[in-house]
Amino acid sequence: MIGDAEVYRKYREELTAFARVLVGRTDAPDVVSTVVTRFLASGRSLTELREPRAYLMRAVLNESRSLMRRRQDAPLIDEAHVDRSPDDQVAAAVVALPPKQRAVTFLAYWEEMTSNEIAALLGMRPGTVRRYLHLARGKLREVLDADE
Amino acid sequence: MPTSDTKIQDAFRRVYGRMIDDCPPAPEWEDISTPTLSAARAKQRRAGWLVAAGTAILMSVAVGGVVWLVGPRDGGVGVGPGTESPTTTLPAAVARMTVVFRPGELSEPEWDAFITVVGHYPSATGYFFADQATAREQAASLFADDVNALRVLGEYPDIATGYAQVDFAMADDAFAFQEQVTSLSFVVTAIGPNGPRLGRGYDTSPELSLGDDGVRAEFWQYAYRLDLPPEIQVQEAETTVTTTAISTTEILTPSPYPTDDLGRRLVLAEAGLPVYACGWIVFPEGDAPDPVATPTVAVEALLDGAGPAGVDQENFYDIYDWTMVFESPTWVSLLGYPNTPSRPDFYPASYGYVEFGRYEERWIDVSSAWCDPVASSLAVPQGTASITELWPETVRLALTRRAAGLRLDEDTSVLISGEMIGPGSAAAEWRLDPSVEVDPESRQLRIEIQETACAGGRPPDDRDITVLTSDRAGALVLTVFVAPVEGGARCPGNPWYPITVELDRRVGDQPVIDGRSPRGNRP
Numbered sequence: 001m002i003g004d005a006e007v008y009r010k011y012r013e014e015l016t017a018f019a020r021v022l023v024g025r026t027d028a029p030d031v032v033s034t035v036v037t038r039f040l041a042s043g044r045s046l047t048e049l050r051e052p053r054a055y056l057m058r059a060v061l062n063e064s065r066s067l068m069r070r071r072q073d074a075p076l077i078d079e080a081h082v083d084r085s086p087d088d089q090v091a092a093a094v095v096a097l098p099p100k101q102r103a104v105t106f107l108a109y110w111e112e113m114t115s116n117e118i119a120a121l122l123g124m125r126p127g128t129v130r131r132y133l134h135l136a137r138g139k140l141r142e143v144l145d146a147d148e
Numbered sequence: 149m150p151t152s153d154t155k156i157q158d159a160f161r162r163v164y165g166r167m168i169d170d171c172p173p174a175p176e177w178e179d180i181s182t183p184t185l186s187a188a189r190a191k192q193r194r195a196g197w198l199v200a201a202g203t204a205i206l207m208s209v210a211v212g213g214v215v216w217l218v219g220p221r222d223g224g225v226g227v228g229p230g231t232e233s234p235t236t237t238l239p240a241a242v243a244r245m246t247v248v249f250r251p252g253e254l255s256e257p258e259w260d261a262f263i264t265v266v267g268h269y270p271s272a273t274g275y276f277f278a279d280q281a282t283a284r285e286q287a288a289s290l291f292a293d294d295v296n297a298l299r300v301l302g303e304y305p306d307i308a309t310g311y312a313q314v315d316f317a318m319a320d321d322a323f324a325f326q327e328q329v330t331s332l333s334f335v336v337t338a339i340g341p342n343g344p345r346l347g348r349g350y351d352t353s354p355e356l357s358l359g360d361d362g363v364r365a366e367f368w369q370y371a372y373r374l375d376l377p378p379e380i381q382v383q384e385a386e387t388t389v390t391t392t393a394i395s396t397t398e399i400l401t402p403s404p405y406p407t408d409d410l411g412r413r414l415v416l417a418e419a420g421l422p423v424y425a426c427g428w429i430v431f432p433e434g435d436a437p438d439p440v441a442t443p444t445v446a447v448e449a450l451l452d453g454a455g456p457a458g459v460d461q462e463n464f465y466d467i468y469d470w471t472m473v474f475e476s477p478t479w480v481s482l483l484g485y486p487n488t489p490s491r492p493d494f495y496p497a498s499y500g501y502v503e504f505g506r507y508e509e510r511w512i513d514v515s516s517a518w519c520d521p522v523a524s525s526l527a528v529p530q531g532t533a534s535i536t537e538l539w540p541e542t543v544r545l546a547l548t549r550r551a552a553g554l555r556l557d558e559d560t561s562v563l564i565s566g567e568m569i570g571p572g573s574a575a576a577e578w579r580l581d582p583s584v585e586v587d588p589e590s591r592q593l594r595i596e597i598q599e600t601a602c603a604g605g606r607p608p609d610d611r612d613i614t615v616l617t618s619d620r621a622g623a624l625v626l627t628v629f630v631a632p633v634e635g636g637a638r639c640p641g642n643p644w645y646p647i648t649v650e651l652d653r654r655v656g657d658q659p660v661i662d663g664r665s666p667r668g669n670r671p
Contacts, residue, residue, distance in 0.1 A: 016173070016174035016175070021164060025171065026172075029173070032175055036175075094163045108160075137156045140156050140160065144155065145150055
């Protein structure tokens with residue numbers, strides 16, 4: 001019988017990577033911990049979820065945004081790390097994207113998911129996903145155009 | 149020629165690829181067993197952390213040097229599964245640690261002693277405040293009235309994630325001791341809602357169930373980090389377990405759906421500070437929030453013009469009946485009562501809330517989510533604290549910062565000597581205005597302040613600035629608070645801003661120090 005631990009282990013790496021993109025490396029494990037422990041603290045089991053991956057990914061996104069809210073919208077990504085990279089301008093632009101745009105671009109371009117898949121995963125309309133992708137690409141285009 | 153989409157997508161991949169390369173390890177799953185606390189095993193650990201369990205509380209402290217004891221977040225010695233944990237549910241536990249200093253050492257101002265208490269549990273509720281109240285009392289008895297002896301470190305102020313620290317910093321303040329201090333006791337008490345649980349695991353043990361007495365199982369985890377110079381002796385002390393006021397703690401469970409019950413109470417003790425909240429919205433005392441009597445903005449207009457909800461649910465605005473419970477020119481809070489018989493299988497919450505902030509002539513949904521209504525009454529003396537945030541699993545207080553100096557949530561409301569500073573006001577850094585020469589005969593002091601909170605780089609022209617003055621061992625202490633930017637702000641760094649402080653005395657030749665720091669920086 002599959003238990004909470006198995007469900008969690010199945011998705012934890014993906015969740016942590018997702019959180020890493022959203023809140024930075026320092027807070028990513030805590031975001032994942034918070035999401036899972038809060039859920040379990042409610043007395044429910046991960047095995048009850050029909051779509052555990054979708055639930056957890058959404059919860060990580062929400063918790064990340066909540067974390068940003070608590071920190072008064074301060075940039076959470078460890079930008080110092082980003083700044084040391086050769087593509088610092090591009091990286092800084094990605095880091096500066098709102099969390100939802102970062103989330104959908106990560107899923108689209110790194111995870112190579114379609115807009116429909118992302119929409120289903122994050123509970124958004126496909127059109128909303130495409131709009132976020134469009135906005136995010138526009139911001140990155142500004143940076144890349146300026147470089148050339 | 150504009151950069152192609154392909155090139156842009158490649159750029160995204162490069163950035164995310166680097167981030168993933170740098171991804172921290174995922175938290176481990178750890179099922180917690182509940183073995184009997186073993187004195188032998190505890191001693192073997194020799195780590196310097198302390199666990200209270202039942203009537204047997206063991207203490208292990210390292211002597212001298214810097215001892216890093218616990219901190220799952222810090223990669224330190226973790227208190228993990230299979231380690232010390234109570235076998236039975238206890239109403240409360242108090243662990244006492246005594247650090248003994250040699251006579252005279254506390255009169256030396258050149259060293260610091262830090263006792264850091266780290267509690268780790270994501271749903272621990274309220275315990276920290278009892279700790280601090282106790283610590284404050286002790287500090288008050290040990291120190292002169294004007295010592296910033298205790299403060300919360302900014303690094304882990306987040307009780308929502310279960311991390312909290314008390315940084316017991318003395319250092320330069322040692323000069324203010326009024327009597328020879330030879331021992332310092334620090335008492336902490338912790339209670340969490342989800343059973344005996346230690347470390348960073350996910351407790352799936354049966355102890356999660358609600359106890360007969362209405363108190364869900366508690367947990368205890370104490371860790372002390374002692375940063376002590378080698379010459380300081382740390383004495384292992386007998387510890388005790390007592391049941392204190394916290395025994396009446398009732399941990400809230402999510403409200404059943406739907407419910408009109410706003411009367412659930414989190415009671416830490418007999419004293420009352422009843423506060424009601426749902427999500428980020430904190431209501432005044434009462435059974436339920438009163439609607440704004442004469443709103444100037446229509447709720448429907450707000451919701452229609454707000455664009456997509458902050459919550460990722462398509463019809464979030466539609467499944468509640470919204471009531472405006474707060475309105476200001478730049479901020480509106482709505483509480484949503486559920487209007488549909490079904491609810492998304494998402495969060496175990498019943499109500500909804502939305503907060504709108506005014507940005508560039510538009511109302512923006514800055515925060516919205518499901519929420520559980522909670523009410524709370526906390527065991528702190530009336531008038532000494534205000535609740536700034538209240539969730540089922542989290543309570544944040546701004547406690548009176550008396551002369552002994554205690555503050556929670558470094559940037560929340562701070563009360564000093566009974567004086568209320570506006571909610572969210574944060575202490576600002578200050579320096580003497582370099583362009584003005586100090587006149588010892590003047591009753592005015594020209595200083596420049598710089599906000600430490602995020603203010604979008606904007607000067608505090610139209611915000612409240614409060615300067616509190618006090619005395620500390622012959623020095624004049626100025627603590628400057630600045631009201632926050634409404635609606636949140638980014639943090640590009642804030643400008644120095646000149647203000648003139650009116651004093652009740654002439655400047656004279658006394659030292660003037662910054663009250664933000666327990667050590668008292670001398671600008």
